[in-house]
Amino acid sequence: MTDRDTGDPLPGATIVIDGTTRGSATDLNGEYVILNVDPGVYTLRASFVGYGTQVVREVTVSSDFTTLVDFQLSPGVELEEVVVQGQRLIQQDEVATTNVFRGEEIQELPVEGFSDVLALAAGVVDNGAGGQPNIRGGRSNEIAYIVDGVLVEDPFSGTGAGFDVARQSIDELQVMTGGFSAKYGEAMSGIVVVNTPAGSNDWHGSVRIGTDGYTLEGLGKGGPVASTGDRLDLTTGELRDLTYKRPFSNDWGTRRFEASLSGPILKDRITFFINADRRDTDTYQNQFQGPVRPAVFPWQDMVGYEFYRSVSNTFVDASGTPLEPDDLPEAVFDLEEGDVITQELVDALREAGVDVDRMSRVGVRNYQMTHFLGLYDDLTRVTANLGVKITPDLDARLGYKLTRNEYRGYDHSYKFLPQYNNTFEREIDVYSLQLTHRVTPTVFYELRGSLTDNRFYRFLYDEMKDPDNPQRFWRAFNRALTIGAFNTEGLSDADGGSNYDFYGYSNIELYLDYPFMLTADLDEPLMLSRTLDLDGDGTPDYLRGQRLTQEMIDQIKNLQNLTDEELAARGLNRGTIPVQAPPTDRQYVERKIKDYQFSFDLTAQLNPRNLLGFGLKYRRMDLFQYDVFPNTRWDGSTPLDDPDFRAWDPQDELYVEASPFELAAYVEDKIEFGNLVIRPGLRLDVLDPDIASVVGYSSGANVRRPATPDEAIPTEPAQTDWRLSPRLGIAFPITDRARLSFNYGQFLQYPEYNQMYQGYRTGTWVPGQGYQDLTSLGIPFGFDLGFETFIGNPNIDPQKTIFYQFDAEFLVSDNFKLGASLFYKDIYDYISYNRILGE
Template identity: 20%
Template sequence: MNSKLLYRLLAFLFLGLSLQAQSEEKASLSGVITDAKSGETLPGANVLLVGTYLGAAADINGNYVINGIKAQDYTIKVQFIGYETKLFTGISFEPGESKVLNIELREQRESLNEVTIVGKKEQISLEKASSEVTISQEQISQMNVRDVQEVLQMQAGVIKTQDGLQIRGARVYETEYIVDGISAQDPLAGTGFGVDVNSSSVASVDLITGGVGAEFGGGSSGVVNTRIREGGEKFQISGRYQRDNLGNSDIASSFNTDRFELNVGSPIPGTQKKLTLFASISAYMTDEYFGATADQLESSLFSANPEFWAPRYTNSYTNTIKLAYKLRSGTKLTLTNQHSLNINQNTRTLQIVGFDAILTPGFQYNRSNNLDNATTYTHHSNLTALNLNHLITKNWGLSVSVGRLFTNLRADANGRPFRTETVDQILDEQHIISSPIEIFNPGDPRGIYYVSVGDGLINNGGITPTWHDHYVEEYSVNGKATWIPDNKQHELSFGLQNTFTEYQWVDVTRPWVGAPIKINDSTYTQSVSIGSSNDIWSVNPIETGLFVQDRISYKGIIATLGLRLNMWAPGKFVDDAVNDPSAPVIDQVREDYLAKTSEVFGLRWKARLLPKINVSFPVTENNVLYFNYGHSMRLPHPRFIYAGLDPTYQDRSFLASLGNPDLDPEVNVSYEIGLKSKLNKDLAMSLTAFNNNRFDYIVSRRVIVADQTGRPTTKNFYINQDYANIYGVELGLNYRIGRYLNSFANIGYQVARGKSNSARESSLQIEQNGEVSLSREQYLAFDRPWNINTGIIFAPDSTLPILGMNWTGFSAFLSYQFTSGFRYTPQQLTRTNELGRPIYEPIVDQYLQNQAKPWHNIDLKLSYNLPLGMKRGKGVSLSVEIRNLANAKNSQIINPVTGEAYEYGDDVPITWRDPRYSGPQESGVDPRNPARYLAPRQILYGIEFRF
């Protein structure tokens, strides 16, 4: 089916393109190419019509001529070794026209690939043989987005869920996130992003969903490459303040939200503008839309002045500093520090991949009666990147990046310490009986009474049993050399990337268990354990990547051939455990690990080769067909490798985790074919079909091993076994409407099928359905076939004439998003119990066959620049931003009986509490969780300045 889809698409593309062929009088282009400074001619300079096979080289006098040009709009590309590449966009040709374009080129000063664009930004790049989009700072400033994630969710192939961002049906942790050349992902949290970047700090964001180059090796679904802004040659300051109420926080569209940001860019005095500074701070605080909040959030990492750091339910801060120093022409040094802090009670902040329930909102509804005792999460991250870009010669370039990422995540009972010196009260929520106790059926003549089940929400003074702390300290050293010959037909790059990491993981359930218990004034029990269960380890893995890549350009044909060698050493912790007979390592795992690894520099290493091929070529003028094939990989979540291997500090609880040192990475083999078409200078289209085959997904199994006393105990163990197949089609349109309007539409359809959604789920399927479930392919829970993002930007560049008058200062951004609902397993009525409640149970052979009600969302932002008589781009503006304009009720907790979020009176499955019946059989919590819907309408009022 997948192959047929690709073949049909390819046939459709060629058929459509062949119909465009016309016989008409051809145009020509001629001119002279000179040095912008000296005026000397540049013999041998190349002039190309992008998206065609047409081009010419300048003769000894710098003259060039290109004949046979079909009447259309083109981008003209001019190249000469040692000089900038110049792009002239929107050049139009009439039939038979002879156009003259004289060109001046400036010597390259920044890098080998320095590009200057003359004209408006292209609607699509016809020279990139990949599914890649670049969003500039100017585009970001026109949208109502807060951070990089909100920028990305508008792009084709990207869906935002409670877990994070999914690219082309992959899991959220499979994306590689880079900030100024350094990995910005917390590999232990499992959420994707590790360091938040505020939208106003971004110079540009590259999103690559297909055809990822060999220089990227940390993700298996795509790459998000963020570049931080630099200060300019003049002092600039800008800022913004938004809030969602004007004095009345009780209105329905207010979540008690405040957003603040301040940005400064400037040259440093006394450096002749060689040294520049960009600095930014932002704060975002909100109580969300759930209603219930804690009286005060407390963070044990930021215990001083909690009212300042955590005044709301969600509190996010970022701080950016970037210094850029031009040492000389062709040599530039930058230093970036990106800092972020998040304090909230959202359980999605920590995702231990494969264990948490999939697609579950992070609101702790079961503790909503007493959120002062719920779990509070603090995620603190700091990234530092030092980058050197150096032009060695006119043919050779070098880039070196040295960076440090530190990220720390703490989860505790709203700031309480790990445990007090002594315990003198019952803390476990499950063992505290609230008073008074209500009795169900107190008049039963049989004398059988039941305690009333109530609403199932915790309200007894107990505290959350979660205590978690991990940190990642990661040092990176990356180098890349690039060579471009005089004819510019090759761009050969090769490099080395090294990452040295320290992971420390402490995960404890009910930490007070094992602390001394105070019986009376003089009697104490002794400490016996670290909580009721725990997982504790500290490790030092190393990763190394070698890559070589050649981008070949010849008369409109572009081919990129790449090869990457990834090598990784799990570290001394694992090597010692494998060699220690007393460590709880399965014998077969010891043998396999030693057989599949090689010892180098005292550590045992694994390796994998990842080939990459990208090819593009014009099929007609301004219509480029491209094909991508590539292997990529993602190392397993560290917990799957290291858990429970320490021979001394072991979790002896039932079903504790046992790591597998011999785990292989999860691998993606991707195929992609697509068409990029520039229909005219204002309208561009891309159409792509892709097929991703994912192998070696990790699954959970139960094994019996001997503990230190020799007694058998059952453990959760992990192996590579599952697979997934994701295929789909994406359509992108960009249309510039006149001078003032820009619009876009990204439409994606995909199907995600596999054997299980998580490591834990695979084990449960075997328990419920037997080993036969291992060979059964099914829809994955994160399969959401349709994703449509459209938007229109109204941003006049100066004045807008209406009815003979000039209107200035107004701008608007309107966006619409449509996303298929979550998958669920339908339920059927099987019987009615003695209280009259209908009993619904899953239809086993229709696992995840149904699709819930789709999501619809409309956002609108209106801005008005106050007429203060300042230069263009400067001044003060007022704004109104409306999120979820239509107040759509988008379901994110699905009632499998109805396919929508629960409303009172609906029937529910047997595993849910039905508030219409209060029998003793009811369990769980009341289904009226406010997080069962996405956020309702929110209106934010803002003021912004730029000087």
């Protein structure tokens, strides 16, 4: 701060942030500093005895940046207040490429959360709905997401864990794409920092409602009835006349409601902010219109389609018995390929005794399926913060964030039977506490503690999530996956090709003791795969495609005293019932993560030229993953209630339970010499994987295959790893309208834990006993399975990027700036597989 007329410094002058009690006073050189200011836009007021007051408005403050505001006061106490606009487009101390989005700007953008805002930053590539972004050619798991000082990620995959923050909850978002300081680690491509508000002394509130229905009726699921037509009954595989709701072609069933409220509980002492957001959508992939192709369906459902050819059961009665040609109407003998099937022809067939509604089927060449796939994506997000000013120099902040996401995405194999694709469910709760203590006007520290409770499930039936239910997997284990042309029954495509290899119904023999005959097919009975003549009188008692009933099952059980020949004459095999079973995505995945983080960060303005930063971080995770994919059906040889029963082989089961911990420390200095800014830093990272590793595996030694399946593999505790990574950033403002910068850094990232733990089975699930530990027996890695298996390596080196960047920014006008970056990456130790031959 200087005298406008003489340029002399004004020691002892006062600078205050309007609307707060925060401020500072100038030193003997007229310099001042105000530390620990939340991101936002402020008004500064400067005053000095014998001088007029000067006000600078629209001063933008961003995390980890210095905002320079100079004052020039004019002598004279009678002068009017001088008002100056303080916004700058060029951040003079920026030593790396950082995109900063303020909350006010985000509210004006057509976005839903911070993941959408991230896609707008230069250098970020958006991979579309549900995909993870990439920064400057890096992989999606090379980005660290930090929300209110808490690292939010899925340690197994290394990605953002499906966590998001609604747009009304964003106070500031920073995207660091070109190097970052030693304060940040656990990433090689970029850092995303999200700050959420804690409220203020002013009341604010908003409500937002969105829909793609564009009608009042559209605010309810689906909207008005738009059209009807032939649709596939997803339960039976048959066609039916199904009305469906779709008011416009771009109505994807999306409905959103978001509301936020903030204000004071006790003015100047306690404030709050809360936001809740709910979005339901059927997704843009939900409605499917298939290709024009041959298909086989009952005659009545094929009226209006073009005849292709007859099949084996084209002319049968309700019992499945073929009719004699003399009994058929003459019109059917005149049918040629391409002729349209008329209602008159179908009525004539019905009068002749042909079961045109079910048993008798005809091949057409121009069938086109249109139906809804049953896809959905439902998301709930909540952000709640409480700010407490304990003393003028001690602040506390409590935070809670919730994410609930349940969805069923598109799977090409299940295109025609999407209801048998798995459901995905993620539940995330983040609890945090932050204390900020301003020890002196130039020194403050922050203490943070947080717990992230992250739960993820991939399942078909709800009971699969209950380890205490001994029958949790029974309904999923009876299926067979069969890929083939769906409902074409041997008809080839008209052009000789085929692009319709999807999962369809399979004919299987299911054991009579199977307890879910009547509820296995998504709580519906299964269907017979062939016609049955149970009393042997030559007349079918039950027809192919008929739903199972308890009476039918009891009758078949009562016939088990017959000989095999007598059973075969009735369409049966001993001990089983022939059913037509749909496919199911039988894989089950369960992940439970408790992520504890504690950090200490100290910031000290040692003098007007040096801003010192120092920090420590401790992170411990309780990780649990259970993944099972049964590749065989129950064969009936073992009672289902036997505790030793397994419907899968060991290679189909992954069980990991571990508590790894990570440590980090950093020190950095921000040195300012006039227009030159130098920011050196050094970071230490430590990892203990908390799991065993195969002896000699890390050194590449051959691993001896066990002599017997029960022999344990020799293991030893994994090593604790530590690494140093230096950082250096330099900024040189040429003028107040141009800046050059250079950045160098070594950025380390430990592999995601599913790479380190791959192939481990530290436990197993036993029906009636729940999860059981196996580590006392030695970890069974699956070397005895007779084929090559993939085994993780907890001692693997961290991935490393050495980064260089030159950056330039030029202010073309007061509202437009031009920037250019030239960067080079040298990447080491990407994850790969080494083949190790057993002795």
